[in-house]
Structure formats: structure tokens, C-alpha cells
Amino acid sequence: MKKNILSEIKKRIQKANKILLSTHIDPDGDTLGSMLALHLILKKMGKKPTMFSGDPVPDIYRFLPSVKLIKNLASPEDFDLIIALDAGSLGRLDPIFKNSGPEKIVNIDHHSDNTRYGKINYIAKVSCVGEQIYALAKHLKVSLDKNIGVCLYVAIMTDTGNFKYDNTTAETFAIAEEMLKLGVSPDKTANAVYENRSWPAIKLLAAALENAQSTAEGKIIYTVITKEILVNTAAHNQDFTGLIDHLRAIRGAEVAILIREDHEKNRVKINFRSKSYVDVQKISKELGGGGHSRAAGAIMHGDLLQIVNQVVGLTTAAL
Amino acid sequence: MKKNILSEIKKRIQKANKILLSTHIDPDGDTLGSMLALHLILKKMGKKPTMFSGDPVPDIYRFLPSVKLIKNLASPEDFDLIIALDAGSLGRLDPIFKNSGPEKIVNIDHHSDNTRYGKINYIAKVSCVGEQIYALAKHLKVSLDKNIGVCLYVAIMTDTGNFKYDNTTAETFAIAEEMLKLGVSPDKTANAVYENRSWPAIKLLAAALENAQSTAEGKIIYTVITKEILVNTAAHNQDFTGLIDHLRAIRGAEVAILIREDHEKNRVKINFRSKSYVDVQKISKELGGGGHSRAAGAIMHGDLLQIVNQVVGLTTAAL
Numbered sequence: 308m309k310k311n312i313l314s315e316i317k318k319r320i321q322k323a324n325k326i327l328l329s330t331h332i333d334p335d336g337d338t339l340g341s342m343l344a345l346h347l348i349l350k351k352m353g354k355k356p357t358m359f360s361g362d363p364v365p366d367i368y369r370f371l372p373s374v375k376l377i378k379n380l381a382s383p384e385d386f387d388l389i390i391a392l393d394a395g396s397l398g399r400l401d402p403i404f405k406n407s408g409p410e411k412i413v414n415i416d417h418h419s420d421n422t423r424y425g426k427i428n429y430i431a432k433v434s435c436v437g438e439q440i441y442a443l444a445k446h447l448k449v450s451l452d453k454n455i456g457v458c459l460y461v462a463i464m465t466d467t468g469n470f471k472y473d474n475t476t477a478e479t480f481a482i483a484e485e486m487l488k489l490g491v492s493p494d495k496t497a498n499a500v501y502e503n504r505s506w507p508a509i510k511l512l513a514a515a516l517e518n519a520q521s522t523a524e525g526k527i528i529y530t531v532i533t534k535e536i537l538v539n540t541a542a543h544n545q546d547f548t549g550l551i552d553h554l555r556a557i558r559g560a561e562v563a564i565l566i567r568e569d570h571e572k573n574r575v576k577i578n579f580r581s582k583s584y585v586d587v588q589k590i591s592k593e594l595g596g597g598g599h600s601r602a603a604g605a606i607m608h609g610d611l612l613q614i615v616n617q618v619v620g621l622t623t624a625a626l
Numbered sequence: 627m628k629k630n631i632l633s634e635i636k637k638r639i640q641k642a643n644k645i646l647l648s649t650h651i652d653p654d655g656d657t658l659g660s661m662l663a664l665h666l667i668l669k670k671m672g673k674k675p676t677m678f679s680g681d682p683v684p685d686i687y688r689f690l691p692s693v694k695l696i697k698n699l700a701s702p703e704d705f706d707l708i709i710a711l712d713a714g715s716l717g718r719l720d721p722i723f724k725n726s727g728p729e730k731i732v733n734i735d736h737h738s739d740n741t742r743y744g745k746i747n748y749i750a751k752v753s754c755v756g757e758q759i760y761a762l763a764k765h766l767k768v769s770l771d772k773n774i775g776v777c778l779y780v781a782i783m784t785d786t787g788n789f790k791y792d793n794t795t796a797e798t799f800a801i802a803e804e805m806l807k808l809g810v811s812p813d814k815t816a817n818a819v820y821e822n823r824s825w826p827a828i829k830l831l832a833a834a835l836e837n838a839q840s841t842a843e844g845k846i847i848y849t850v851i852t853k854e855i856l857v858n859t860a861a862h863n864q865d866f867t868g869l870i871d872h873l874r875a876i877r878g879a880e881v882a883i884l885i886r887e888d889h890e891k892n893r894v895k896i897n898f899r900s901k902s903y904v905d906v907q908k909i910s911k912e913l914g915g916g917g918h919s920r921a922a923g924a925i926m927h928g929d930l931l932q933i934v935n936q937v938v939g940l941t942t943a944a945l
Contacts, residue, residue: 469788469789469790470788470789470802470812470816471788471812471813471816471817471820472812472813473811473812473813473814475806475812475813476806477803477804477806477807480799480800480802480803480806481799481800481803483789483799484796484799484800484803485796487794487795487796487799488796492792493789493790493791493792493794494790494791494792494794494902495792495902497789497790498790498901498902501790501875502874502875502876502877502879502901503875503877504875504876504877505876505877506840506876506877509835509838509872509876510835510836512832512835512872513831513832513833513835513836514832516828516829516831516832516835517829517832517836519828521825553828553831555821556820556821556822556823557821557823557824557825557828558821558822558823558824558825560821582817582821583813583814583817
């Protein structure tokens with residue numbers, strides 16, 4: 308089954324002349340690492356793929372090899388193959404793709420609720436799309452190197468919460484081992500991603516922890532970041548990376564909720580993380596969002612206090 | 627060389643009747659995980675080892691198998707073999723060992739400055755003593771199981787900073803892979819250790835980040851935890867676990883310093899972490915302490931402000 312899909316993708320790549328690779332909106336370590344690795348793999352096959360991300364690459368990923376080649380403008384109609392990485396639905400891709408039919412699209416993703424919007428859909432139950440690109444590279448018989456290794460290591464590291472989430476498998480560690488043998492430095496890579504926190508991010512974390520509340524006998528931990536806190540800490544979007552994990556790390560917590568007013572737009576972003584049994588994808592869907600069972604989110608509009616009450620109430624009901 | 631030492635240890639274990647295993651003072655995940663794993667391995671060989679830790683086991687490690695069998699009282703003279711785990715010198719062992727001659731001691735450790743205080747000294751350059759116990763188990767031909775696996779996984783996970791430090795090798799990941807195949811759950815284990823933070827620890831972290839200072843063009847980040855903060859947050863010794871890593875994670879930081887007044891005793895504890903080039907073991911030695919090149923510490927007495935100035939001054943000079 309997997310081998311069949313990998314063969315189909317291989318054929319599709321071989322006959323393509325102009326290939327466009329794309330991240331999802333608000334790109335993270337998996338979508339970027341997977342795209343960059345695939346780009347390097349395709350180049351080894353003699354292809355000249357173009358990489359696209361509509362949203363900017365967060366600072367912490369700017370050390371990745373070839374990252375400067377990522378374009379923020381592209382016309383899908385100029386390409387005969389579009390490979391979407393880590394996007395669960397067409398809506399998770401940049402608006403430039405809204406009129407791209409399925410015909411040209413290869414959809415490589417690991418979200419269980421993927422809508423299969425491509426002509427070829429390679430959907431696997433693995434920790435990250437990085438593991439799928441690894442499998443694809445093996446199938447394509449392209450030899451990996453240190454640069455590809457760093458990209459795949461970042462995909463794995465970030466999507467497993469640095470080997471802490473329940474999607475981490477023996478195979479995940481086996482791939483990590485191989486990446487180290489290729490020369491990837493686990494400390495330098497982890498430093499670049501995790502030890503690269505801005506002062507605004509530090510002050511934001513301090514405020515988030517200081518304001519953290521617990522309810523439902525400590526099973527729910529939530530914190531609210533108001534526009535005022537954003538102004539006081541000078542924090543931006545990317546300064547939130549990893550913040551919610553600190554809430555989940557509190558003893559007895561099953562669900563962590565980060566509720567934050569948006570800097571620019573009149574909306575409230577909700578992020579959920581759960582530890583072992585609450586399906587936060589389900590809660591997010593009720594709020595118009597999506598994600599995974601242990602990590603999900605939604606965007607809401609309206610009065611902050613009402614939203615807090617609704618979100619906490621819905622989560623309490625899901626315990 | 628390593629094989630010779632492993633053979634010597636094997637012989638010593640085989641002829642021993644009463645075996646005492648010991649952690650170092652202020653036990654951490656490596657010394658505890660290694661001792662517990664070795665205890666389970668020795669039991670599989672038909673031995674009945676006794677486990678000792680003079681200091682209490684931190685809450686976050688109380689989920690480990692057999693942890694309830696650890697005693698906090700023992701008479702070394704009642705044993706014909708003492709195996710010390712992860713202790714760089716006799717002074718790192720509990721005072722009950724101060725009159726134990728080298729004759730009975732097998733010293734298993736990975737600190738580069740180990741004083742070789744045992745009759746047999748198995749000192750290796752690996753991420754953790756857990757890796758040495760793994761090698762010993764293979765040499766002893768004892769089959770590993772899930773319980774041993776959890777203990778070794780905790781040793782590896784905690785001493786590599788969850789696979790983030792530069793002591794993480796391809797072999798480290800290969801062992802982790804094997805532990806998962808034995809049934810170890812990476813998420814449950816990481817949750818137990820890292821996602822088990824007390825509210826005092828959270829409030830302490832908030833205060834530490836709020837008060838964090840930077841000097842030497844951002845290369846040194848330090849924070850001072852006064853007795854007043856300890857009282858306000860109700861934080862205890864074990865609530866400091868991992869705190870300093872948050873300081874090291876600030877962009878541009880090379881050395882992180884945590885300076886804290888002791889709750890009960892009239893002394894100041896200094897912890898150092900460095901990112902890539904400053905040898906903090908050297909700085910700690912100048913202050914009467916010790917450790918590794920990237921993680922070290924010392925205990926000082928005197929006026930807090932003077933100590934802060936001395937520590938920051940010495941670190942600046944070492945940049």
C-alpha cells in the first residue's frame with residue numbers, strides 16, 4: 308500500500324517538468340524541514356523544484372540549509388506538479404492555491420483528518436511528514452546527506468515535542484540515529500530551535516505563567532494573553548512557540564489552553580494541548596478549528612471573557 | 627580496554643555475597659535510573675543487591691520501578707561489594723562511605739574529572755551512566771525488559787537534557803530505540819519527569835524569568851533567587867529542576883547562571899550551564915565546586931551581592 312503510493316509519487320516526480328513545493332500557512336518545523344529536505348532530494352534527482360511559503364519563515368528556522376531559496380510569491384498555474392507538505396486541507400494552504408484543482412496536487416501529510424484534496428494522497432500515521440519524506444527518499448534511492456539530515460531532524464524534533472509526544476516511535480529514534488551518523492549535531496540543532504528565545508518571548512512566558520489558572524481539580528490549566536500583555540512584553544506571533552507546553556507540564560494537568568488576543572486583527576486564538584486522554588481535535592472542531600488529538604487550535608471572534616468561559620466550559624465537559 | 631573492565635566487574639559481582647548500590651548525594655535521573663536498572667539486572671543474575679540513597683528521591687522519579695526498595699540507611703561494612711553510580715569523587719557519595727577503603731568499591735561514572743576512588747574504576751565518555759549500565763548488561767548477557775528499559779531511558783533522557791546536549795550520540799538514539807522496542811513509552815516517561823511541575827515551581831520560574839539579567843553583550847544571563855522569592859513562591863529544592871535551562875535558552879546566551887540563597891542554610895548555591903564553548907567546570911572549580919564542561923555548580927558563603935559580583939565577574943573573564 309505505502310509502497311504503491313511511493314511508486315506513484317516517484318512516477319509523478321519523474322515526468323514533471325516544473326515542480327512547486329509548498330508549506331502550510333504559519334509554517335512550523337515539520338512543514339519547513341520536510342519541504343527543504345524534499346527540495347534537496349529532488350535536486351539530487353536532477354529536478355529544479357521551487358519552494359513556496361506565503362507566510363514568513365520564523366527566525367528559529369532561518370538556519371536551515373537552502374532556506375533562503377523559499378519564495379513568498381508563486382503562480383501555481385506555471386507548474387505541472389504541486390507537492391503540499393503537512394497540510395490537512397486545501398484551507399491550510401496559502402490562498403494562491405484556492406483554484407488549484409486536485410489534478411496537479413500530491414498531498415503528503417500525517418493529519419488523521421486530512422481531506423485528501425490531491426490527485427495522489429500519501430497520508431501516514433507517523434510523527435511527522437519528515438518521516439514520510441525519509442521513506443520517500445529511501446524509495447527514490449536518493450542517498451541522504453548532512454543537509455537533508457538537518458532538515459529531517461528538525462521536522463522530527465519539532466513535531467515530536469523533542470521526542471516527548473506519544474507519536475515518538477522506535478522508528479523515529481532509528482531515523483534520528485541515522486541523521487546523527489550523517490553528521491547532524493543534536494545539540495546545535497536543538498540550540499538553534501529551542502535555545503534561541505527572544506527577550507519578549509521570555510517576558511511573555513513569565514506573564515503567562517504568572518497569570519496561569521487551574522480549574523476542574525487542576526485537570527485544566529489555562530492562561531489568557533491580552534493585547535495589554537502583548538504591548539508590555541513587545542511579543543509577536545513567533546514568541547508564542549512552545550509556550551503552551553509549559554502549561555501542560557504542570558502536575559495533574561490533562562488539558563492546557565492558551566487563549567490570546569490577536570495583535571493586529573480583532574480575533575482570539577485558542578491553542579489546546581492534552582496529555583493523555585482528552586481529544587482536543589474534537590473540542591477545536593466544535594469551535595471551528597482542527598488539528599491532532601493532543602494538539603489543536605481554533606480562531607474565534609467576540610468578547611474575550613465570553614470566549615474564555617465558552618472554551619473552558621467546553622473543555623470541562625470533554626474531561 | 628572497556629571489555630577488560632566489564633570482565634573485571636563481572637567477576638567481582640559473581641563472587642560477591644552482599645552488594646550495596648549507591649547514588650550520589652542530591653540524586654538525579656541518571657544516578658537513580660542507573661542504580662535501579664543495575665539492581666534489576668543483578669536480581670536476574672540471582673543476586674540480592676541493596677539500594678541506598680542518603681538523600682530523598684525527588685518526587686518526579688518516584689514512578690520508577692522498584693524505587694520503594696531504596697533505603698536511606700545502610701552500613702557499608704556489612705557489604706563485600708559497593709557499586710557507586712555517577713559519583714565523580716568520594717565526596718559526592720553520602721558521608722556513610724567516608725571510611726570505605728577503595729578495596730570494596732566499584733566506581734561506575736562518566737565524569738571526566740572522576741578521582742578513581744574505587745578498586746575498579748569504569749569511567750567512560752558517554753552521555754550518562756545509564757549507557758554504561760546498558761553496556762554492562764550486554765556483557766553480562768542479561769536480557770533487558772521493560773522495567774530495566776524505563777530506568778535506563780530516564781537516565782539517558784535526563785542526562786542528555788532530553789536529547790538536547792552535545793553528549794547525545796548515534797549510540798544514545800540506538801539505545802533509546804531499543805528501549806522503545808522493549809515497551810518503554812517515551813511520552814509517559816517524559817510526562818512523568820518533565821510534565822510534573824508543581825505550582826511553586828511554575829511561580830518560581832515566572833519570578834526567575836521576570837528577574838533575569840543579561841550582561842557581556844547578552845552572552846551571560848543570570849538570575850538571583852532570594853530567600854524572599856522562595857517564601858513567596860513556596861518553592862523547595864526540587865522545584866529548581868530544569869529552571870536554569872530556560873535561561874540558557876535565551877538568544878545569544880553562552881552561559882546561564884542561577885544564583886540562589888539556600889532555604890535553610892546560610893549559603894548560596896551557584897549553577898552554571900554553557901551552550902557551546904565556555905568551560906563552566908573550570909569556573910566552578912575556582913569557586914570550590916565541580917561538574918561537567920557544560921553543566922557545573924558550586925556552593926558559596928557570604929554576602930549575596932558580593933557573591934553575584936564575583937560569579938558574574940569570573941564568568942565574564944572566562945568568555
